[in-house]
Amino acid sequence: MLFEGANSLQYADENQLKDLVRTLDTEVSAIQEITVTKVVIRLDDSTEQIAESLLLQVVSDNNEMMTVGTLNPIPDEEELILSLAESPSILSYLKDSGTTWVLDLNIAEDYMDEMVVEGKLTVNVEYIPNKN
Amino acid sequence: MKLKLFLGFIALSFFSLSYAGGGDEDKLVGVWQPSDGRSYVKIDKIGNKFYGRVVWLKEPNDEDGNPRVDTNNPDEALRSTPLKGYRILKDFIYNEKEGIWEDGTIYDPKNGTTYNCKIVLTEDNQIEVRGYVGTAVFGRTDVWTRLVKKK
Numbered sequence: 715m716l717f718e719g720a721n722s723l724q725y726a727d728e729n730q731l732k733d734l735v736r737t738l739d740t741e742v743s744a745i746q747e748i749t750v751t752k753v754v755i756r757l758d759d760s761t762e763q764i765a766e767s768l769l770l771q772v773v774s775d776n777n778e779m780m781t782v783g784t785l786n787p788i789p790d791e792e793e794l795i796l797s798l799a800e801s802p803s804i805l806s807y808l809k810d811s812g813t814t815w816v817l818d819l820n821i822a823e824d825y826m827d828e829m830v831v832e833g834k835l836t837v838n839v840e841y842i843p844n845k846n
Numbered sequence: 847m848k849l850k851l852f853l854g855f856i857a858l859s860f861f862s863l864s865y866a867g868g869g870d871e872d873k874l875v876g877v878w879q880p881s882d883g884r885s886y887v888k889i890d891k892i893g894n895k896f897y898g899r900v901v902w903l904k905e906p907n908d909e910d911g912n913p914r915v916d917t918n919n920p921d922e923a924l925r926s927t928p929l930k931g932y933r934i935l936k937d938f939i940y941n942e943k944e945g946i947w948e949d950g951t952i953y954d955p956k957n958g959t960t961y962n963c964k965i966v967l968t969e970d971n972q973i974e975v976r977g978y979v980g981t982a983v984f985g986r987t988d989v990w991t992r993l994v995k996k997k
Contacts, residue, residue, distance in 0.1 A: 725860045814892060
């Protein structure tokens with residue numbers, strides 16, 4: 715259950731960089747930079763009706779929490795596109811342990827269930843191509 | 847060396863924050879009121895660090911009746927972020943030896959400035975929050991009180 719006002723959702727995943735590396739058929743050391751270019755958040759109908767604002771941040775064991783994007787107010791649309799911070803670079807977070815994405819969500823009234831929110835990042839990956 | 851550019855996607859699936867603590871370091875978790883009485887700040891633990899968000903404001907709206915936002919943020923793209931819910935305390939790590947929470951920052955929305963910060967628990971329901979620039983000698987300490995349920 716979530717109470718009216720400021721709430722936080724989180725998602726921990728330490729395999730995101732490995733997944734990108736596998737897609738590129740390369741090594742972690744070949745990745746030079748990863749920059750977020752777009753963040754889309756999808757709220758279900760019941761959440762969308764009470765959500766007032768969104769703020770996406772990322773943190774890891776050896777990196778300070780960084781703001782990636784924000785949205786306020788929330789438009790009446792299925793796909794919510796966040797306004798991005800200046801060139802959010804996330805490579806050091808994905809390389810680190812304890813990578814956790816934090817979605818701060820202000821809601822207008824109590825929410826009586828477990829809340830689950832889906833999101834998708836579009837990223838630019840700069841890498842050294844495999845010579846083979 | 848020629849770099850290649852790849853457009854990739856990362857899926858995220860967020861869940862409600864669950865928390866179960868109990869050690870000395872977790873005594874910081876709770877809702878606190880700064881000395882000016884104009885806000886409440888809820889401190890949570892995320893991973894192995896502590897973070898605090900504004901969960902109540904005495905004056906949540908501006909002169910025009912709109913929710914107050916972070917108008918002084920140095921990053922222009924983030925100035926629409928509401929102050930209610932703003933995470934003003936970030937990245938505190940518990941120093942078990944000294945019994946303090948350190949290496950964190952505190953953000954002052956009045957001037958858009960982020961200061962280094964450390965927190966000391968002086969009583970069960972009282973903390974000293976010291977913001978400073980450079981060394982902790984040059985800074986300001988505020989006393990915050992924990993909000994507790996009346997019995």
